[in-house]
Amino acid sequence: MLNRLASSISSLLDARADGHALPAGLYTRSDVFEADMDVFFRRHWICVGLECDVPEPGDAAVIDIGKTSLILLRDDDGEIRVVHNVCRHRGSRLLNPGKTIVSKLVCPYHTWTYELSGELSYAPHMGKSFDKECHSLKPVNFKSISGLIYVCLADNPPKDIARLELAMTERLAPYDVPNSKVAFETDVIEHGNWKLTMENNRECYHCSANHPELCVSFVDLDFGFDPETLSPEDRAQAGEHLALYEERILQWTADGYPSAAIEQLVDCETNFRTQRLIISGAGESQTPDATAASSKLLGTMTRKDLGDMHLWGHNSWNHFMGDHAIVAIVIPISPDKTLVRTKWLVHKDAVEGVHYDLEKLTNVWVATTDQDAELVARSHAGVEDPAYVPGPYSPFSETNLDKFATWYIDRMRAHGY
Template sequence: MLDKSPFSTISTLLDERVEGRSLPAGLYTREDVFQADMDVFFRKHWIYVGPECDVPEPGDATVIDIAGSSLIMLRDDDGEVRVFHNVCRHRGARILDAGTTVVSKLVCPYHQWTYELTGELAYAPHMGKDFDKTCNSLKPVNFRNIGGLIHVCLSDDPPADIAALEAVGRERLLPYDLKNTRVAHQTDLIENGNWKLTMENNRECYHCSANHPELCVSFIDLDFGFDPESLAPEDRETAARHEAMYAAKTAEWEAQGHPSAAIEQLTNCATNFRTQRLIISGAGESQTPDATAAVSKLLGIGRKDLGDMHLWGHNSWHHFMGDHIITAMVIPLGPDKTLLRMKWLVHKDAVEGVDYDFDKLTSVWIATNEQDGSLVERSHAGVSDPAYVPGMYSPFTETQLNWFAGWYVDRMRAHGY
């Protein structure tokens, strides 16, 4: 079957999507679809852009480039996080360069227009006595600080259902005290594939046992679905015992005041997210080579027996453990290029070489990301092949992918495609 997507409208491609199957090739590969994706999913929906601890002190600022926009996230003199467009109100020059910095005021290098950290224009030389500085403040960006995770929406009409994520996130992330963490390490990995393939790959673990030996030390493959008919009788018994253990452990955590059951807002919504407290395999403490804690100085309430609080959105995924946090942001760069930015957060007072070993902290997810990058590249090459036809998702291990594809089509339709 030949792929007719080069000659189809985006609407036709959306019509061609079949329930239970992957998307038509053009929805992964075409430039016009990529531009539509950027408009719909990265300008009109809430997106994760980084942790609050990226700007730990007043005057700290960092620049995030996403969806054609450059954003300044900073902490003002009163200790409040703010997000502005990185565009001078004079003639549009960039105010800050990429990366992190410390500032007392925001000064445009071009003509020295100067802004307070609250965004007000403080100084604009040679503009005349009738010039009104109050009309030329930096343009703010809609944002929400959800338990220490900063989400923004570039639209003036952001989806209201972010409220569900706020309510869940603030409660579930409270024990980890993200405000008192710091970034111990960051990696920027370019994956040679479409951003939806990156997200699909993260939303299933069908591939994990064959591709992620490091991660599978702490992950439990039964948690991610299985076909009971394919299991031997003894394996079915093992699965049943595991499910009973999970139910008991979830009930125990919740009785202690730590919400743990799965919460899913994945269909019939704008803001797509899922969260659940997962049991960590083996030693049960952290996602490290031996599943023991990497950091002796624990986060927040100081417990390393609360498993892995997992949270994902449509451009992010996170794992919260007692000793450290993994936070990942997906930034599309083109139809076939995606930036995966991952950060490892530890207690703000934790010292490398004293409180933790760097390799133990980072090696599992560095290896996992490299492995996933190769899989995404392999997938993109396949969907770009004329022989590709949308394949059937496993009803046992890829249900989340089916929901993601349906949500994607629904949101494109909601925005006129």
């Protein structure tokens, strides 16, 4: 049965034309969704949360990924742990979804009790021969990369995450993400396939027509344009913008803030891109007027003119600015439903109403996420239509979508599909 499914999916992979969107079945079919969950959300590194989700010993957060449930927690020694949310007795869930505070992990079924390190400390009526040391909670492979928590559910995680870790450890150090706090968090269910969610985020071809709030501070030309379709005035403006990028990247780097683009998008296992982007307008932050939302800057930052340290992976996107950060995590729910969990981070000592206004802090990305949810739903409805034929990507504005589709096909084939 598995071989037949793999063969069926393989024919869809073979049908994808270079430079074009994916065949409909790769977005809509249940068997493809299950394969995606196995390949991309079990065998690859995925971002699931933040150290500051669990700031104090005893803080715990449950994260569900398909049928897998994880507990992200901080133990009694202040160390981050990630364990499976599965009791070693008869499999009961230990904690309910969401965040909580615990002194120990106690199974509600038969009161098997685990230390925050995962060690089984109490299992009543199991007899003298029972070995508690053999029944600790199952740990999960994870890395904290400057406060971003990545997990891999496979036994042998991809090793090429090392390049992401090296790049972001240096680039995120001044923001001190572990010592930030979550000022606001939203969960939005997009009615579309997770790949449509990621594709939508990887291009700004649609931005000027759909994201008026974001375009105050975000420059859509940063992700490609066709110079032949621009007026002479717009072409000159685009040239000036590219020249400004070269100047800013050199200056930022000279000042000790690495900024040039680093890409690992094809011929790899761990997919990511990072670059320091120019913020338009007032140039400080992604807010309604492009000025900083918080007067207390992140970490050791002393400047508001360092742009947007952008990072994306295959299930996340992030924007780190002097005053605050946006972290978005994508978790598939079904072939046509995707959770987008967005967190707004500020300095741990920043006080709402004193250092920042919550409406100003969240306005741009609340609006952008809602707008994107509508676009993804429209896209999914279109790929379900019998009239759908995969169209060509723009060679100027959608090159990263072409790379994502190529990477997706390659990784599926690498895992036997």
